[in-house]
Amino acid sequence: MRLLHTSDWHLGRTFHRESLLSAQHAFLDHLVATVRAERVDAVLVAGDVYDRALPSLDAVALFDEVLHWLAELRVPAVFISGNHDSARRLGVAAGLIDRAGIHLRTDPAGCATPVVLDDEHGPVALYGLPYLEPALVRESLGLERGGHAAVLGAAMDQVRADLAGRPRGTRSVVLAHAFVTGGATTDSERDITVGGVASVPAEVFEGVDYAALGHLHGCQTLTPRLRYSGSPLPYSFSEAGQRKTMWLVELDADGAVEARRVDCPTPRPLACLRGRLEELLGDPALEAHRGSWVQATLTDPGRPAEPMERLRRRFPHTLQLLFDPDELPGDGAPSYGARLRGRSDLEVAEGFVRHVRPGTGVDPAESGWLREAFESVRQEAAQ
Numbered sequence: 096m097r098l099l100h101t102s103d104w105h106l107g108r109t110f111h112r113e114s115l116l117s118a119q120h121a122f123l124d125h126l127v128a129t130v131r132a133e134r135v136d137a138v139l140v141a142g143d144v145y146d147r148a149l150p151s152l153d154a155v156a157l158f159d160e161v162l163h164w165l166a167e168l169r170v171p172a173v174f175i176s177g178n179h180d181s182a183r184r185l186g187v188a189a190g191l192i193d194r195a196g197i198h199l200r201t202d203p204a205g206c207a208t209p210v211v212l213d214d215e216h217g218p219v220a221l222y223g224l225p226y227l228e229p230a231l232v233r234e235s236l237g238l239e240r241g242g243h244a245a246v247l248g249a250a251m252d253q254v255r256a257d258l259a260g261r262p263r264g265t266r267s268v269v270l271a272h273a274f275v276t277g278g279a280t281t282d283s284e285r286d287i288t289v290g291g292v293a294s295v296p297a298e299v300f301e302g303v304d305y306a307a308l309g310h311l312h313g314c315q316t317l318t319p320r321l322r323y324s325g326s327p328l329p330y331s332f333s334e335a336g337q338r339k340t341m342w343l344v345e346l347d348a349d350g351a352v353e354a355r356r357v358d359c360p361t362p363r364p365l366a367c368l369r370g371r372l373e374e375l376l377g378d379p380a381l382e383a384h385r386g387s388w389v390q391a392t393l394t395d396p397g398r399p400a401e402p403m404e405r406l407r408r409r410f411p412h413t414l415q416l417l418f419d420p421d422e423l424p425g426d427g428a429p430s431y432g433a434r435l436r437g438r439s440d441l442e443v444a445e446g447f448v449r450h451v452r453p454g455t456g457v458d459p460a461e462s463g464w465l466r467e468a469f470e471s472v473r474q475e476a477a478q
Contacts, residue, residue, distance in 0.1 A: 096214045098268065099130060099357075100342040102141035102309030103326035105179065107154030110388065111414035115328060116153055118362040122327045123161045125360050126341070130170050133343060133357075137212055138170060141309030141324065142177025142226055142272030144185060166195040173210050176201040176225040177272040177309055178285055200270070201225050203232045207253035209267075216348035219266045222254045222303075226272040226310075230470060244295040247273055255302045266350045267303040275299075278311045278323060283331035297321055304350035307342075314340050320352050327359040332390040332415060335365035363388045363412060369419075372399045376409055389413040394421040440469055 106119055130138060145154055165172045174197070176182040186201030193199070198210045200223025209220035227246045233239065236249040251269070258267050274280075276294040297317055300306040306321045312334060314325035324342050329335070340356035347353075366387040368375055371394055375381060389410045393402060398418060406413045435443055444465050445457045457465075 096136045096212065096216075096219050096266075096346045097134065098137050098139055098305075098307070098342075098344040098346065099126070099133070099135045100139045100141065100307040100322065100324045100344055100354075101126065101327060102272070102307070102324045103143045103177070103312055104140070105143055105146040105326065105328075105330060106157055107151045108146035108330060110328075110330060113388070113414060115362070116157065118328055118360075120157060121360050121362075123157065123164075126327075127161070127164045127168065129341070129343075129357055130165070130168060135170060135343070136214065137221065138165060138172040139221070139268070139270055139307045140172065140174040141270045141307045142175045143179045143309060144174060144177070145180050147179065148181035148184065150184075162192070162195075162197050166197060169196065171196040171198065171210065171212060173198045173200060173221050173223050173270060175223040175270045175272055175309070178226045178228070180226070182225055198223070203227055203235055203250070206250040207257040209254075209257065217264050217266070218262065219268060219346065220258060220261060222257075222267065222269045224250050224254075224269060224271040243273065243293055244299065247271065247295050248299050251299050251302075258302070266346055268305045268307060268346070269300060269303045270307045270309070271300070272309045274310055275308060275317060275321065277317050278308075279313050279315060281312045281331055281337075282333035283312050283326070283329075284310060304346060305344060305352050307344075313337055314342075314356065316354075319354075322354065328361060329365055332365055332367055332388075335367050335390075366390070366410075368392070368410075369394065371395045371421075372402055372405065376405060381410075385410060387412060390415040390417065392417040392419050394419055396420050441466055444469075 104119065108115055129135065144158060176185045182201040186199050189199040189201065203225060206222065206224050209222045212219050212221065227250060229242050229246050232246050233241060236246055238245055238249055254269060258265065274294045276296050300321055304320060308321065308323045311323045312326040312330060313323065315323045322342055325339065327339055327341065329337065329339065339359040339361055341359060342354045343357050345353040364387045366384040367390045368381065368384065369392040375391060389412060391406055391413055393399065403413065403416050445462060448457050448461065
């Protein structure tokens with residue numbers, strides 16, 4: 096069976112206020128053309144179809160359009176909701192759409208109810224595990240406590256139990272939206288660490304032939320049977336240099352996996368330029384980036400006059416301007432951005448409390464209140 100694995104479309108997202116709607120439309124055109132050219136048997140979309148719980152009308156219209164394209168090709172597609180999606184909204188009319196071969200898996204209660212397809216070698220069970228927010232799904236999964244690893248482990252136990260009751264030789268595929276230990280992150284994924292460790296061990300997915308993962312935006316292989324497709328478009332400058340692709344997965348009669356990458360069209364290359372303003376404006380080697388989306392980090396000791404306007408005269412698509420002086424005046428302390436880099440939301444909040452209340456650290460109770468506040472906001476967004 097030939098499967099096309101993609102994820103993290105983030106329909107409706109912009110790139111530093113630049114609309115990506117036409118680029119997303121071009122990607123979906125390319126996806127449908129790939130399905131047709133490669134004779135794909137099923138499309139797997141591992142979450143974050145939309146960028147927001149309340150997507151724009153243009154984003155909804157684009158999603159509706161691709162559903163019609165896939166239905167017309169009579170190629171089954173399995174979608175799961177991600178942490179950016181509203182599971183309830185994405186799952187509206189799922190029962191009706193299911194009849195067209197478009198399977199929306201957004202309800203945690205359906206984790207062990209697969210879409211079963213057949214080829215010349217027999218059945219393939221496709222299990223869709225939507226993003227599982229621990230505080231919202233523990234009870235439905237029979238758990239009293241536990242974080243991401245616990246809820247995903249419980250869902251996979253249900254999958255394995257269902258698979259054990261199916262005919263011998265049934266091959267299995269799981270779609271999941273999660274941060275699996277060992278995966279490489281970028282700046283454009285939403286933090287899911289509040290309330291405990293966000294990552295889950297790869298061993299959670301033991302017992303299935305292939306796990307089609309979503310959430311991380313870089314295409315990567317954790318094991319031959321455990322892969323992220325990554326996002327089809329770049330959504331932050333941290334993704335500069337990444338090759339944006341989908342996985343074309345071949346599942347043979349015994350469940351062995353072969354996979355190759357299918358490149359996605361991207362609207363413009365990304366360029367991260369660094370140096371003093373006059374160097375960036377005068378270096379002939381940078382002419383190749385005239386058509387790129389540009390992030391410029393200026394290292395001038397003082398801020399030059401009208402830096403963005405001057406940069407855009409040479410690089411018309413400059414979108415982000417950062418300052419990181421190479422000769423800091425004063426005490427030489429690192430910039431605020433540098434101090435925050437790599438820190439979680441909770442760590443930033445605790446640092447703020449220490450800053451405004453010098454000499455007094457954050458006690459355990461206060462840390463607990465901050466954690467509860469972040470988790471409450473995230474649960475409201477998920478609901």
